[in-house]
Amino acid sequence: MTTDLPLLSNARSDRVRSVRSLGRRAVRQRVGRFVVEGPQAVRELLSYAGHAASDLYLTSSAAERHTEIVELANAVRVAVRLCTDEVLAAMTDTSHPQGMIAVAEPVHVPLEEALGAVTGRDNPASRLFVVVLTNVRDPGNAGTVLRAADAFGAAAVLVSDASVDIYNPKVVRSTVGSLFHLPVSVGAPVPDLLEACRAAGLRVLAADGTGETSLPEVDLSAPHAWVMGNEAWGLEPEVRDLCDDVVSIPIVRAESLNLAMAATVCLHASSSAAR
Template sequence: MLTNPRAQRVKSVRALGRRSARERAGRFVAEGPQAVREALAFAPGTVVEVYAEPGVAERHADLLTAAAAAGVPVHETSPEVLSAMAGTEHPQGLIAVCRPVDVPLAQALGPDPRLVVVLTNVRDPGNAGTVIRCADAVGADAVVVSAASVDIYNPKVVRSTAGSLWHLPLVRGVEIEQALEACSARGLRVLAADGAGSTLLPQVDLTGPHAWVMGNEAWGLEEAVRERCDDVVRVPIHGHAESLNLAMAATVCLYASAGAQRGPS
């Protein structure tokens, strides 16, 4: 059992909370049973090692069985060590160190995408993770996160995805111009979701292949990005709220797309 919170191994795992350390190591941390379960179920080859407090074997025997089946080492740690490794006060007794899961843009889009989400200048980890989770829920083909956005391996992003990080193709670090060009080249109609739009969401035909472009939480999309899109769409506000936040607006738009393309389910 690992019991020394000041051990070098513990410090190395804790350091993965910083982007610079993640990029140097090519690793990131997933905290909690939900994240570890999804990583082992959908991408076991990306899981490097698992750290578990005493008692996890009784509470989450399925996870340890899955780790063993994938050849992933499991290290028992004291609660103090796990707390020192994790970025949260209560990491739920389990964390995994993982390899990146993002893929190249061309691979993510594939030959015939129907619904794609592009995030640019999205800085809030919770918003980014929630949009990825929503994209997964509606069956989107991919999520593209621009170079100007938060790192998808930020621990808060990983937690906010609730496991969806391992469910659908993700792209990170591309320039927004490259992402938009690639979407257009695949036959996707590119729709900017922005409060400055003159087209209301209910007016848009969402039955065909399209990509939603979502921008910064505070100031939306840059004018150059809006001009590059095929249409600029806003969610109607019927009450007195100034606007919806990014994650809420994305959810509304994506479920409108899913309803148009898939129908009720």
């Protein structure tokens, strides 16, 4: 029973400071841990990647409301620790962490393994595409693209070395648990990512407003990779040159779509073509 657990009440304790420090990228990389906030994300972590979780911190009221999450934590042998609202708030960079957070190890996989998800023999037709993030710097955009990739059945997400850290708290919050649903590979330079995609038999498609090929004209029935660029300047010319085609989204009136919206449109098109 959670009510039998000791209550963490000192917001200045070493444990609290240690969890709080995971908001900094340098600390996350040094200790190999990151924070997952909120019931939905924590539930997905425990359900899909429970082996990566180490600690669950939650208030007494959250424990009463979300008994199934506590049961999940116990089932995968994650330490459950009750704490006050003040302690929980001190552990995160948000004012309202929704009553619980978890600490976990990174869940990304090697590039070859991520691409194996689309090239495997038992791969369903709905997972014939991957997403490549190049120089994506905004945490909210990165998280939203990852969530869209999950929603529309992408086989994997590949994140370049020049992009935002996917374990940034804002990225993790934006994925709302999708981070734990599909293979994510991080850290490779963009040319290496595109070369690996092509070697795996994927057609490499640049999503860019300068493209002369319109999205409705593209054959998305074969395995392919969508290459997404930076929020401000899009894809660099040298990256576009490495792609098999440059695809634009037809727009009626607005000047352009932001990265997350453009990615969602492209991924929906890929998902529809696979049905």
